[in-house]
Structure formats: C-alpha cells, structure tokens
Amino acid sequence: MRQVSGDGSFLRRLNQVAVLRALRETDGATLAELARGAQLSRATTEGIVETLLQEGRAEEAEPTEGQRGRPARRFAFRAASGHVAGVSIGGSGVTGMVADLGGRVVARRVENLPPEAPAAERLSAAAELVERVCAEAGLTPDRLSAVGVGTTGVIDGDGRVVKSVVLSDWTGVPLQEELGRRLPGPVLVENDMRLAVLSEHWRGAARGRQHVLYLHTGSRIGLGLLLGGVPYRGAHAAAGELGGHPNSRWRAFTHVLDYAMAVEPGELRAPSQAALFAVARARAGDEGAARAVEAFAVGLAEGLVSLVTPLDPELVVIGGSLAQAGELLLDPIRRCLAETCLFPPEVVTSELGADSVCLGAVRHALTHAEQVLLG
Known part of the structure; x- marks a missing residue:
C-alpha cells in the first residue's frame, strides 16, 4: 500500500x-x-x-x-475566479455563452449560418464566436477553464462527427481536434440532444429527476435520454440520434402539412413551419387547425409509446421550436400515454427553449472544470 x-x-x-x-x-x-x-x-x-x-x-x-x-x-x-464557455452548433447557426464557475451566464451571442455552410466556415464561426463572447465577458479565451460544444449528429469519444444528416459537409469532421487548434484550453464535444437533456436536469424542467426523455420537435425530431441522472450515450454514442431513420420526421407531421397545404395551396412550408402555422390558427379558433394539431400531437405520442414503455421515464420534456404550442401539444400526448402506458410519465415543455443545448454545453464544461479544481 x-x-x-x-x-x-x-x-x-x-x-x-x-x-x-x-x-x-x-x-x-x-x-x-x-x-x-x-x-x-x-x-x-x-x-x-x-x-x-x-x-x-x-x-x-x-x-x-x-x-x-x-x-x-x-x-x-x-x-x-474562473469561467467556462458553451457553444451550440446547429442548423440555424452558432450560439455561445460564457459562465462563471457557479454556472451564472455572464455573456451570450448568436451567429446565424445556413445549414449548407461549409465545415470550414462553421468551424471559424464557432471559434470567432468564443472570442467575441469572451470579450463581452471581459475575458480572453486563454482564461477559460474549458469549452463545451454541442452539435447535431453522432459524436464519438474523440469528439468527431461520425455522421450528420442535418449539416452539410459535417460528417467526418474531427470537431474536438479542429476547435482545439483554434482555441486555447480543453475543448469537449458532445451530441446536442444529450446536452439538452443535461441542461434540463441542471436548471430546467427536469431538475431533481433521474429518468427523463427529452423530445426535440422542430425542423427535425431528436431524443435525449437521462438514465439514473446521467445522459445515455449508447454502445456507439448514437443513442437518441434519429437523423438517419426513415421516419425521422415521423408521420405525425403529415396532418399539419396537409392542413397547411389545404388552407394555402401555393405556400410551401417545412414540416415545423406547417405545424406552427396550424398552431397559430388553432389558437385563433380555427377548428380544422385544432384537429390537425391534435392529430399531430397524437402522432408524436404514438411514437413516444414505443420509448416510454421499455424505458419507463418519470418525465417527458418536449423541447424545440414546437414546444411553444404548449397545452395544444401536451394534452393529447398526456391522454395517449395515460391510455397506453402502465406508468405514464409526467409531460411538460422545456423551460430553457432555444438555449437548452448551449446551456448543456456550459454544464459539460463546468463538470470538467470542477474535476480539475477539485482534483
């Protein structure tokens, strides 16, 4: 000894x-x-x-x-006495935050980028955003204890994007290595949905919960799983990544797409845009829109049943841009799960909105900083 x-x-x-x-x-x-x-x-x-x-x-x-x-x-x-940065790289651009070691966000910036932007441009934008958000916080990047990064796609243990179907020219990018060349200090890369459920557990709707399913609803459908208080990665770090699934947008969108096309035949909308269009008209009293939104919600719930039944989460958090539908989305999902599941989970919307992934990246960086600080 x-x-x-x-x-x-x-x-x-x-x-x-x-x-x-x-x-x-x-x-x-x-x-x-x-x-x-x-x-x-x-x-x-x-x-x-x-x-x-x-x-x-x-x-x-x-x-x-x-x-x-x-x-x-x-x-x-x-x-x-110390600070970390969090970065979210997604289809609409890059978001960056700087937080102190207590988790208080002291600066935030957003840089818009199209999904088709080349990888080199996206990498440069992320590194430059860290520099700008640090400047807003009165820091230089070399004073950061760590930089957490969340992005769409399958991310391996070395921070490489194994596969991405959302961002062009992103598959195969050694993201952790590339940003590590551009930024001083440790860079830690993780899948965006795992960071989203991590942030909800940290300071969002899932505080105090140990078994959580986070459903992202927007331009794509994604999942984040929290099992035993820890984001679940899976055998190949692909848990929750539905981007390559043939029904990755789920058939639920058919209802709102058909409704939007019937109301305004000349207007082409993406699935998430059609859903938001139907939600707005449902709130204005359009019964057809209300039926379409309810059918959309039931479709989501039917997909959730196959996950809730074997995983038995205590909470389902609905995030992404469609979470703003609120009770129009939640009520049908709750009813469907109550009718089908032995132990139906509580269903709520995200409390963190568009910042969920970036805040998760901050939490990811803080974990590293704490490990260094506390030996």
Missing part, C-alpha cells in the same frame, strides 16, 4: 480540495462549519481559507441576518 503521509505537498493539496468542496456546497460558512465539512482542524482550515482568499478562489460572505453580537466571519467560494 502506498504511503502518502510523508508527502506534505500532497496532503496540503488534499486538504485544500476538501475545503474547496465544503465551500462549493454552501453559500456561506464559518471556519468552524468549514472545518466540520472538510473534516479538518480549525487551524488547518483557517490557513487554507486564508490562502484561498489570497488566490481569489474564496471570498468573505455577508453575515447571517438577525445574528446578535459580533458575527463570525463567513466565507464562500468565489465563482468569478
């Missing part, structure tokens, strides 16, 4: 990590509370806290309100 007791620097590092963990778990704690949380002596804890204050990784917190007498000093982790 390896002996470590004589390695003073190693022990100091272990003790510092213990105090940092205790700081991260509270909004403010006294030395005595930190010592108990870190299982260290008060004297050792005090020395470490003073070091962390000097390094800018800890700060004095406000005293507890209503406390009598001279309040004891309280300390907290200084979230602004």
Whole structure:
C-alpha cells in the first residue's frame, strides 16, 4: 500500500480540495462549519481559507441576518475566479455563452449560418464566436477553464462527427481536434440532444429527476435520454440520434402539412413551419387547425409509446421550436400515454427553449472544470 503521509505537498493539496468542496456546497460558512465539512482542524482550515482568499478562489460572505453580537466571519467560494464557455452548433447557426464557475451566464451571442455552410466556415464561426463572447465577458479565451460544444449528429469519444444528416459537409469532421487548434484550453464535444437533456436536469424542467426523455420537435425530431441522472450515450454514442431513420420526421407531421397545404395551396412550408402555422390558427379558433394539431400531437405520442414503455421515464420534456404550442401539444400526448402506458410519465415543455443545448454545453464544461479544481 502506498504511503502518502510523508508527502506534505500532497496532503496540503488534499486538504485544500476538501475545503474547496465544503465551500462549493454552501453559500456561506464559518471556519468552524468549514472545518466540520472538510473534516479538518480549525487551524488547518483557517490557513487554507486564508490562502484561498489570497488566490481569489474564496471570498468573505455577508453575515447571517438577525445574528446578535459580533458575527463570525463567513466565507464562500468565489465563482468569478474562473469561467467556462458553451457553444451550440446547429442548423440555424452558432450560439455561445460564457459562465462563471457557479454556472451564472455572464455573456451570450448568436451567429446565424445556413445549414449548407461549409465545415470550414462553421468551424471559424464557432471559434470567432468564443472570442467575441469572451470579450463581452471581459475575458480572453486563454482564461477559460474549458469549452463545451454541442452539435447535431453522432459524436464519438474523440469528439468527431461520425455522421450528420442535418449539416452539410459535417460528417467526418474531427470537431474536438479542429476547435482545439483554434482555441486555447480543453475543448469537449458532445451530441446536442444529450446536452439538452443535461441542461434540463441542471436548471430546467427536469431538475431533481433521474429518468427523463427529452423530445426535440422542430425542423427535425431528436431524443435525449437521462438514465439514473446521467445522459445515455449508447454502445456507439448514437443513442437518441434519429437523423438517419426513415421516419425521422415521423408521420405525425403529415396532418399539419396537409392542413397547411389545404388552407394555402401555393405556400410551401417545412414540416415545423406547417405545424406552427396550424398552431397559430388553432389558437385563433380555427377548428380544422385544432384537429390537425391534435392529430399531430397524437402522432408524436404514438411514437413516444414505443420509448416510454421499455424505458419507463418519470418525465417527458418536449423541447424545440414546437414546444411553444404548449397545452395544444401536451394534452393529447398526456391522454395517449395515460391510455397506453402502465406508468405514464409526467409531460411538460422545456423551460430553457432555444438555449437548452448551449446551456448543456456550459454544464459539460463546468463538470470538467470542477474535476480539475477539485482534483
């Protein structure tokens, strides 16, 4: 068995990590509370806290309100001591965010790009966006602890796009390697749907839930699975990626496409545009539109049954642009699942909207930064 007791620097590092963990778990704690949380002596804890204050990784917190007498000093982790970036690369363009180590987003920017843009242009746009969003946050990219990136397609363990049917010239791109050349620091690439369900679990509709199915409804249908609190990748990192499936748009769209064509025969609409057109008219009182939207929702629910039954999630989150349909979409889905499933899950819409993937990328980067920070 390896002996470590004589390695003073190693022990100091272990003790510092213990105090940092205790700081991260509270909004403010006294030395005595930190010592108990870190299982260290008060004297050792005090020395470490003073070091962390000097390094800018800890700060004095406000005293507890209503406390009598001279309040004891309280300390907290200084979230602004480090930052991460999150980037979402999709069919409509690139979104970038910078957040501190507490997860507070301090800057956000969007760059529009068409799906047919060449890979080189998309890579340059992503790297340049990180630089611009860092500038807005008062940082330079070399000060980022990590950059999380979410994109459509099958993403392998090395951050390579194995296959993408949404973005042209994207299949085969070694995305993590290419962005790593353009940006300082660690770059971490993951599938967009897995990051979407991760962000909903972090600070969206799935907070506190462990088994979640995230259904993206928009220009395409996509899935993100959270099993046991962890996004599920699958044997080939292709879990939830429906882009190559022959019914990847699902037959449900037929109802709203037929309705839109009947109402305005000369107007060609994409499936998601037809769905939003029908939703708007249903809200205006058009009974035909309401029937089309309900049939569309039932079609989605019928597809969900084959997933809900074997996976048994506690929650289904509807995301993507069509989530704005709200109860027009949710009610038929709930009824269908209630009639069919042994344990029908709760069904809600996303609380994060278009930012779900980018926020998931931020969370992905934060996980890496925390692992480095806490050893």
